[in-house]
Structure formats: structure tokens, C-alpha cells
Amino acid sequence: MSLTSSVKMAQSSILLMNLLLLSFQIVLLRAATPYPYSNQQQQQPLKLQHTQQSSALSASKRYEGSSDLIHLRYHMGPVLSSPINLYLIWYGRGWSPSSQAPIRDFLLSLSDPRSPSPSVSQWWSTVTLYSDQTLSNVTRTFTIAREAHIRNTSLSRGDSLTRLSVQQVIADSVGSRSIPVDHRHGVYLVLTSREVRVQEFCRAVCGFHYFTFPSIVGHTLPYAWVGDSGAQCPDVCAYPFAVPAYMAGSGLKAMRPPNADVGVDGMVSVIAHELAELATNPLVNAWYAGEDPTAPTEIGDLCEGVYGSGGGGGYTGEVARDGGGRRFNVNGRNGRRFLVQWVWSPVIRACRGPNAID
Numbered sequence: 259m260s261l262t263s264s265v266k267m268a269q270s271s272i273l274l275m276n277l278l279l280l281s282f283q284i285v286l287l288r289a290a291t292p293y294p295y296s297n298q299q300q301q302q303p304l305k306l307q308h309t310q311q312s313s314a315l316s317a318s319k320r321y322e323g324s325s326d327l328i329h330l331r332y333h334m335g336p337v338l339s340s341p342i343n344l345y346l347i348w349y350g351r352g353w354s355p356s357s358q359a360p361i362r363d364f365l366l367s368l369s370d371p372r373s374p375s376p377s378v379s380q381w382w383s384t385v386t387l388y389s390d391q392t393l394s395n396v397t398r399t400f401t402i403a404r405e406a407h408i409r410n411t412s413l414s415r416g417d418s419l420t421r422l423s424v425q426q427v428i429a430d431s432v433g434s435r436s437i438p439v440d441h442r443h444g445v446y447l448v449l450t451s452r453e454v455r456v457q458e459f460c461r462a463v464c465g466f467h468y469f470t471f472p473s474i475v476g477h478t479l480p481y482a483w484v485g486d487s488g489a490q491c492p493d494v495c496a497y498p499f500a501v502p503a504y505m506a507g508s509g510l511k512a513m514r515p516p517n518a519d520v521g522v523d524g525m526v527s528v529i530a531h532e533l534a535e536l537a538t539n540p541l542v543n544a545w546y547a548g549e550d551p552t553a554p555t556e557i558g559d560l561c562e563g564v565y566g567s568g569g570g571g572g573y574t575g576e577v578a579r580d581g582g583g584r585r586f587n588v589n590g591r592n593g594r595r596f597l598v599q600w601v602w603s604p605v606i607r608a609c610r611g612p613n614a615i616d
Contacts (some may be wrong), residue, residue, distance in 0.1 A: 277385045284390065306577050311324075313574050323589050328547055328560060330602060332391075335543030338480070338536070339394035343403035343443040348429050350417075350451030351409050352486065360517040360594060364526045367590030368400045368533075374614035378596065381588050383531070384603050384610050385557070388538045388545055396537045406436035409451075420457040420476065421466070429475045445528070445536065446481035448471075452489040452521055460491035463530040470483040480540040482532040488521020496524025496584075497596075498565075503587045504570070505545040513574075513585040523597065530598040531558035547605075557602040561609035564600045566615060569609075576615055587613040 305443050344365055348358065349491045367378035382398065395484045408414060415423045431437045437446070450456060465484035472478055487495035492504045498513045499520045515523035535556040539543040546554030565587055569575025577587045577597060586595035588611075599613035 272398055280615065291491055300381050303520060308587070310486050312448040328602075328607070330545060330557070330560070330604065330607075332334045332545055333543050333551070334391055335539070335541050337388055337390045337391075337396050337538055337544055338445070338540055339390065339393070339397055340443050341399035341401065342445050342500060342537075343440050345403055345431075345440070345446045346405040347408065347427060347437070347446065347448045348405065348451070349408045349419075349427055349448055349453040350413070350486075352451030353407070353449075353454050354408060355485075357451075357519060357522050360519070360522055361400065361529065363525060363591050364529065365400060365402060367564050367594065367596075369398050371593050372480045372504055373591060377512045378590045378598075379586045380612035381598060381601075383612075384416075384533075384601050385537055386535045387604055388557075402558045404437050404442070406431040406434075416453045417453060419450070421468075424456065425470050425481070427443070428470055428479070432475060432477075439479070441477065441535065444479055445533075446479055448483040449485070449525070449529075450485040452486040454485065455490070456483065456485050459485050459508050460487065460494050464495035464524075465532045465541075467532045468494050469474050469541055478541075480536055482529070482536050484532060486521040486525055486526070488519070492520050492524060495528065497563075499523055510572075513577075513597070514583050516584045516585070516586040516597055526596050530596075531601075533549065534558050534601045560602040561600045564609045565597060565613075566600075566611065569600070577613065 276592060286490050346362075346365075355572070364378060367373055369379060369383045371379050373379065386396045386398050408427065408431070413428055427448055432439055438444075465482060467480070467482035470477060470479045470481055485495070492500035496515075499513045499515045517523050517526075532562070535558045539554065539556050542551055542554060546556050547560065548555045563572065564570055564575055566575030568579045577585050579585055580595065584595070586597050588596050588598060590596055600609040602608070603610035615616070
């Protein structure tokens with residue numbers, strides 16, 4: 259081997275070592291960045307309404323679901339910052355006044371501060387921490403503006419609905435003037451009774467939210483659908499008031515529902531989940547984690563199954579019990595009690611509920 263060849267080999271080795279060192283430094287820099295590979299303009303424009311910071315938590319963080327690895331980001335879309343007019347569409351033959359009353363009371367409790375603590379309105383206060391690029395926070399104000407009842411022989415779309423026919427139910431209600439078109443304040447809730455089957459219900463979803471298509475409804479309106487699972491799949495969509503079949507041999511017992519109706523009490527929790535996500539991500543371009551807007555992980559998804567301190571891994575966490583053995587974690591109007599899951603707080607970067615024991 260010539261001297262020239264030896265020098266060239268030595269130079270090549272030095273160059274290779276320098277490249278490896280540079281690559282290692284880049285990896286370290288990316289690991290130290292709180293939002294790797296993200297556009298800095300998509301960072302959180304939070305207008306926080308209190309001063310509690312994550313530094314106030316212990317090293318264990320104490321709140322279930324906490325993680326520094328979850329990057330919930332803002333994608334520049336709107337949140338529902340104006341007072342919300344709720345338009346309820348009761349679809350199906352199975353609705354009775356007694357089954358509708360707990361749902362109405364829950365919805366009206368969202369902005370009613372008079373309920374004892376921990377209250378529904380305190381639970382919603384976590385959702386109001388989210389804001390849009392104008393620094394307008396999610397609203398605290400809800401009103402049930404109007405209700406439509408589609409039942410008996412007037413089931414316009416039959417007993418089996420697809421995702422698109424849920425929008426057609428809204429179109430029918432708007433077209434008949436049972437409910438108005440409210441671009442500025444309107445949120446539309448389609449609530450199906452226990453005999454109505456909906457596409458992917460029980461198999462993949464218990465409820466969903468989206469926005470209506472102008473080609474179907476004539477307008478773009480935020481809406482959500484939630485179904486009563488009491489007769490179809492309470493073990494899937496009304497947990498923890500029913501035990502999943504795969505956990506039947508575990509010794510886990512179902513909780514007694516606070517309003518004595520497994521299907522309706524399960525619906526309330528799903529409605530809470532969907533409303534929280536609808537308010538913070540109404541057009542699927544605001545607050546969510548992940549890179550795929552067609553399958554966003556939203557503030558309710560991050561806390562699935564967590565209802566109290568210590569929750570996670572199939573355990574609901576610590577929740578209260580009344581004198582009759584019924585379980586709940588928030589109080590509402592008319593003496594009502596409800597069990598709703600926690601939601602993700604952008605302040606402490608963890609799941610949060612007003613019934614936390616710590």
C-alpha cells in the first residue's frame with residue numbers, strides 16, 4: 259500500500275467519524291425539542307384562565323394519563339367560542355320523558371354554576387381552557403334552543419342509519435322547520451333510542467362528531483350523534499355500568515348507574531366525551547394529537563376510561579357512591595348526578611376531573 263493511499267484512508271476515517279458525531283448531535287437536539295418535527299406556528303395559542311401549572315404537581319404528576327410524550331397540537335382551526343344553542347333531535351320510538359330528562363339536565367348543567375361541587379360545570383371548565391388563534395376560549399354557555407321528535411310512523415330514515423343518513427335526519431329536521439339553521443351558535447345532537455341501529459355502533463363507535471355536508475344538509479353545521487346502547491351493547495358503550503364480556507371471569511362488577519338507566523347513563527358519558535371534542539375540534543382542524551386529521555386523537559380519546567384518581571388500565575379510578583350504592587363523579591341541576599370521563603388538560607398535560615382526590 260502506498261503512502262498516498264494510507265493518507266487518503268486516514269482522511270476518509272476522520273471524515274466518517276465527524277459525520278457520525280454530527281448525526282448524534284442532531285438526534286440529541288431533536289430529542290430535546292418538545293414538539294419534534296412540528297411547525298412552530300402550530301403550537302398552542304392558549305389563553306389560560308387560571309395559573310395552575312404542571313410544576314405544581316408532584317414528581318408522579320398524580321393525575322392519571324399524564325405523559326410528556328403526548329403532543330396535543332393546535333392546527334389553526336376554530337373552536338366553539340360563541341354561546342352554544344343546542345338543537346336536540348330525538349330519533350326513535352323508544353324515547354320516553356323519563357329517559358330524556360337526565361340527558362336534558364346534564365346538558366343544562368354544563369353552564370349552571372349552582373350545582374354542588376364537584377359539578378358538571380366544573381368538569382366543563384377544563385374544556386374552556388382551549389382557545390383558537392384569536393385567543394378566544396371555548397364557551398361556558400349552553401342553551402337548549404329547540405327539540406325535534408322523530409318517532410313512530412315518522413321515522414324518516416328507518417330503524418337503521420348510516421353515518422350519512424344521520425346527516426339526512428338533520429336535513430329532514432331543518433327542511434321541516436322543526437329546528438332552524440343556526441350558523442353562528444348552533445350545535446346539533448342526534449340522539450337515537452335503543453332500538454335504532456347505526457353504522458358501526460357497538461362495533462367501532464358509541465358516538466361521533468363531525469360537520470354536515472352542504473350536499474346533504476345544505477349547510478356546514480357542527481353535529482354529534484350518540485346512541486342508547488342499553489339493548490344492543492351495554493358492555494361496550496355503557497361501561498362501567500355493564501361489564502365487557504371478555505372481563506366476565508375477572509370478578510369485576512358493574513357499577514350501579516346514578517339515574518337508574520344503564521343505557522341513558524352510558525349515553526350521558528358519551529355525550530360529554532363528544533361535546534368536549536366537538537367544542538375543541540369542530541371542523542377537525544383545531545385541537546388533536548397525531549398526524550392524521552382523518553383519525554384524530556382528541557381530548558376525550560386521551561382519557562378514555564378514566565373517571566377518577568387512579569384510573570387507567572380498565573380501572574375507572576376513585577368515584578363517589580350515594581346512599582343507594584349508585585356511582586357518580588359530578589353533580590348537576592335538579593339534584594342529578596352523573597358519571598363522566600375526564601378530559602385532557604392543556605395546562606397540566608394530563609387527564610383532569612373536578613373529583614380528583616389530590
